[in-house]
Amino acid sequence: MKREIRVAKYYGYCSGVELAVNTLNRIMEKEKEIYIYGDLIHNRIVMEELKQRGLKVIKNIDEIPETGTMVIRTHGVKPEVYDKAKEKGLKIVDLTCIFVKRSQNFAKKIISEDLKLIIIGEKNHDEILSIQGNAGGESIVINSVEEAKSINGVERAGIVIQTTFERELAKSIIGELFDKINYMEIYNTICDATEKRQESCKALASQTDSFVVIGDKNSSNTNRLYEIAKSINKHTFMVSDKRSINCDDFKYSKTVGVTAGASTPDYIINGVIERIENC
Numbered sequence: 500m501k502r503e504i505r506v507a508k509y510y511g512y513c514s515g516v517e518l519a520v521n522t523l524n525r526i527m528e529k530e531k532e533i534y535i536y537g538d539l540i541h542n543r544i545v546m547e548e549l550k551q552r553g554l555k556v557i558k559n560i561d562e563i564p565e566t567g568t569m570v571i572r573t574h575g576v577k578p579e580v581y582d583k584a585k586e587k588g589l590k591i592v593d594l595t596c597i598f599v600k601r602s603q604n605f606a607k608k609i610i611s612e613d614l615k616l617i618i619i620g621e622k623n624h625d626e627i628l629s630i631q632g633n634a635g636g637e638s639i640v641i642n643s644v645e646e647a648k649s650i651n652g653v654e655r656a657g658i659v660i661q662t663t664f665e666r667e668l669a670k671s672i673i674g675e676l677f678d679k680i681n682y683m684e685i686y687n688t689i690c691d692a693t694e695k696r697q698e699s700c701k702a703l704a705s706q707t708d709s710f711v712v713i714g715d716k717n718s719s720n721t722n723r724l725y726e727i728a729k730s731i732n733k734h735t736f737m738v739s740d741k742r743s744i745n746c747d748d749f750k751y752s753k754t755v756g757v758t759a760g761a762s763t764p765d766y767i768i769n770g771v772i773e774r775i776e777n778c
């Protein structure tokens with residue numbers, strides 16, 4: 500069957516990821532001993548390729564020799580990691596996305612104003628850990644309306660939102676908090692790239708017989724796109740690359756909608772599209 504593939508208006512690499520990957524590629528052409536604390540982006544295929552080209556992923560600064568260069572991932576790190584690298588005299592290349600830095604700064608401001616910091620996002624996600632670390636005070640992380648309902652005894656709070664969080668869910672959580680907390684400063688720190696990808700995913704998902712979200716299962720923004728699309732189009736699949744396509748899934752689909760998370764490169768997206776076209 501001839502199949503029409505429609506691609507969402509906004510999809511794939513965002514400006515933060517593109518800048519980070521391009522910068523790292525440039526550095527890797529010149530330098531050899533490059534280390535990164537955690538993953539640069541949440542895409543295991545891209546990370547595997549970088550590792551094969553010599554990037555070393557570490558969990559502890561002590562693993563980096565004094566002659567090494569330390570790259571800071573897009574999600575940022577706690578200040579302790581940065582300080583330890585500086586103390587050791589390492590060359591530091593900071594690829595923290597500017598939108599994550601903006602959230603870190605708002606969180607710091609909230610703590611300095613003596614408000615309770617509430618972060619809407621996923622506990623233990625790299626970005627949330629970097630925001631908590633940089634804020635330097637106590638915080639509450641919530642991910643659902645149920646968790647918002649369980650908050651008690653907070654009178655004055657400041658709120659930041661994970662950059663890749665789903666807008667509608669964030670609004671519902673804030674609505675719940677609004678009824679419980681007397682004074683709130685709300686910073687909408689969902690990044691523009693996330694909003695555009697979610698909106699165009701929503702717009703396309705209802706227009707096609709089936710829908711495919713391309714990205715890594717570890718990628719928060721990819722998971723959000725999948726949840727959004729699945730709630731609109733029951734025939735939605737999440738795939739990491741063309742190898743995870745099952746042609747039987749598209750047997751009866753004349754039209755297939757496609758989008759991709761912000762850490763999915765073009766060559767993976769094109770590979771998936773080609774595979775579905777030839778199913």
Ligand code: SF4
Pocket residue numbers: 513514515516573596597598599662663690691692693720761
């Ligand atoms: S999704 Fe947004 S916050 Fe995350 S790297 Fe891309 S632009 Fe930055």
